[in-house]
Amino acid sequence: MDEGKELLYKLIDFKRKNISFVDQEDILFDGINLVDIADMLEKDIENLCDVPDSIIDFVIEEGKISDLNVKKNIVQLRDLLYGKRNYNLFVKINKEYRDAFDVFKSALLDYINKKLPGAKSYVEIDKNLNLLFQGLDNHKLIKNFDFIESLCHEYNENAYDTNMLKIYRYINSHNLKILNPPDIEFEDFDIEIEDETEFSDKIYEIFNKFEMDYRTLPNFLLKDLKEMDSNLIYSTFDVIKQNKAEDGGVLHLIPKENQVLRVVLLLYSSPQAVKSVVESLTTEEDGVDIDSLKILLNYNMSVFIDRVNDYFKPRNKDYLSIIDGLKEIKVNYKLLIKRNPLFMSQNFDMFKYIVEYCHEFGCDPKELVNRCHKTLTINPTIIVNNISILLSHKVNMFTYFKDGKDDFNLIKVEKLDKILNQLIEKKVIKKYSFTNFEKINTIMVNSVFKKAKRN
Secondary structure: HHHHHHHHHHHHHHHHHHHOOOOOHEEEOEEEEEHHHHHHHOOOOHHHHHOOOHHHHHHHOOOOOOHHHHHHHHHHHHHHHHHHHHHHHOOOOOHHHHHHHHHHHHHHHHHHHHOOOOOOHHHHHHHHHHHHHHHHHHHOOOOOOOHHHHHHHHHHHHHHHHHHHHHHHHHHHHHHHHHHHOOOOOOOOOOOOOOOOOHHHHHHHHHHHHOHHHOOHHHHHHHHHOOOOOOHHHHHHHHHHOOOOOOOOOOHHOOOOHHHHHHHHHHHHHHHHHHHHHHHHOOOEEEEOOOHHHHHHOHHHHOOOOOOOOOOOHHHHHHHHHHHHHHOOOHHHHHHHHHHHHHHHOOOHHHHHHHHHHHHOOOOOHHHHHHHHHHHHHHOHHHHHHHHHHHHHHHHHHHHHOOOOOOOHHOOOOHHHHHHHHHHHHOOOOOOOHHHHOHHHHHHHHHHHHHHHHH
């Protein structure tokens, strides 16, 4: 079996075991599973008609909803939606009903998360696991990359890069076989069929320059090559074919055998986007940083993409903002690109928010990026969540960031609250008065090591 495929099956088994702790009995009320109710309401407001009075009363009471109009509107809306489903009654959901529904649903989710943290997310995780399994077993497209990346990170953070490379290689091969299946031989018939695979002269010129047999390309690229304005495509080609990188000539930095990557650059980038990336990696002293440019072209093409399309996220604007921000805080962006090229295509607004949030507690932005670049790339929100957890344990975050002896690991670790509570219960650390962050970090590392050794 292909290494990447085998690894995906392992990720599915690993996650299923991890979420098997969810005890549905703990979130039953009146014999009804509250997780199922929440899932129904998130899918469609009209499913409110299946919620009984006992559940409505329970959620109102547990959520401490004092506004009597909320209950009145929820009951009225529920009854109207019941009439719509069963008696074809016309129902207009006004703002008052919608607001009451949002308050009710939020109170239900809050109760579920307090009663059994992770129970609500179990439903969504299970769906994603089933989709991934169906893709592997039923030869369907695999597209939920964000979910797979989070699984891979949770499975083995230290081997994340290596594992994701194996997985991406397999998924690319898997999806391409579906998008571009092998030709099927049919019996010859004496019928003239018009050749629909026609391109403009400019596109054929590009094929010749690439020394490419266009029939080897995936169908989705061929479709866009035919439908997109050939002048736009050629304008990008005219730039990237230049001899000098300074002029935008980056074509020679992509290996000839990687024709798909070359065509993706043509279709979904633009002369402006290509030149902007080149300029961002150019200094008066050293000229163009060819090594960084080559890494981004081959491992993070999204930073060059600025045209909206159905297949790749345009991240050119995010990249330009991020690299300007890195230069401003004096991060060695060349080294960062070499170590973690995917960092350069994250959501800039999220990145900016987290940097500014940490800075409010005295954290040096440069230190944050250097020590937490993988977490900022893969799971940035965990940093904010973990700071909130540490604050709830009365940790002085100014002292924490100033000290930094644990390499900021406490704000990067999964399930931090659970770990801290276990250490407090075992009297390894004192509640509300622990300051030896390096000691806690050592305990966590040793715990992970022992667990891995047992497995």
